[in-house]
Each structure stands twice: as structure tokens, then as C-alpha cells.
Amino acid sequence: MVDKECRDVLPAQAKIQACLNLLSDRRLSTAYIAPINSEISSTFQSLRDYDNAIKYKKIEIERAQGAAKQPASSAEALPASFGAMSQRYTELGTLQALNRLANVDSQSDEARRSATQEQSNYTMALQYNPMNYRAYRYRAEIHSLFCDSAPASQDMEAAIRFAEESGDQNAARDYKRVTLSACIPAWRRE
16 A cells, blocks of 8 residues: 555655655554655655655654564564664664755854754664664764764774674775764864
8 A cells, every 4th residue: 555655656746745645544554654754754855855854754763663662572573673763763864964964054053963963863773773883884974073083983993893793894895994074173062
């Protein structure tokens, strides 16, 4: 149902409207609410409308959070839902980074606030999955912007280590070559 009435609809504007219409259907199972919001968010992202992409990613997280906190019926369900929540928070941080880079003067207080939110989302991602190497990688970038070189190095080392442990040698190799962004002195924490 979700595929036919939301996910597979084109063009993007029609897809957003179809997904919103599906969300308004009171007969819709709650299990579909988070995935539909995810579709809406990713469609807005493809249109480079990051404000709306962020809005729907937050709704997706809110709707999915209850499922991640409920006791699992099997040993696999809980770790899987924690991994999905970690991914959602990583995606939210990435959307905030894209929004910051596209819309805000990189030196401004608003950019600093946005980077703080990004960092918070990567930290949340790591609370759900302490081996999420992408979240470590992105958080290292934010630490570097905040002139926190020691935490940036630690996060980068963790990103490399967990990428290797996960078998993602390409990511590990890429992370070893990364040069983190230069410190923005105006962003130093008080």
C-alpha cells in the first residue's frame, strides 16, 4: 500500500502530496507512519528543501521512538530498532549540515547553533548504536569546527576503528585520508 500510494509516485511534488494524503487516512496502521515521513523527508531533500526535510525527519524520529523503546518480542528486534534509530539521527544531523551549508553564513551565530544541533543528533545516534562509524565521522567534523581538536581526533579514530570492525574497508580508507575542517575561532565554546 505505501509503495503504490506514496513511495512509487512521481514527480516529487505529487509524491509529497500523495504521502501527505496517505498520512491523513485514519485507517492507516501506525507502523506505516515513520516510513511515510521518511519518504516525505527524502523527497524534500532531493528538492533541496532542507527545512521541510528536517521537519519530516524529526516527525519520523518522534513516531519511531516509541517502537525503539518498547520491549522486543525477539532478541533481534530491539537491536534492529536501535540501529534504525541511530541511522535516523545520523540522517537528521546530515540534513542539518546540508541546510547549514546551503543557507547560512558559515561564520554566523546561526551556523554555530545549527552545528550544535547537528552534533547533538550525532551524539543521539551514538547512544542508539555506539559503533555507528558515520556518526563518529560527522561528529569529528563538528568538533573540528568548534576548535575541539582532541575530541575530533578521538571521534575520527573511532570512526576508522568501527568502520574496519564492520568490514567497511572503503569507509575506513576514506576516513584515514580525511582532513578535518579548520577551526572557526568565533565558534569556540565558552
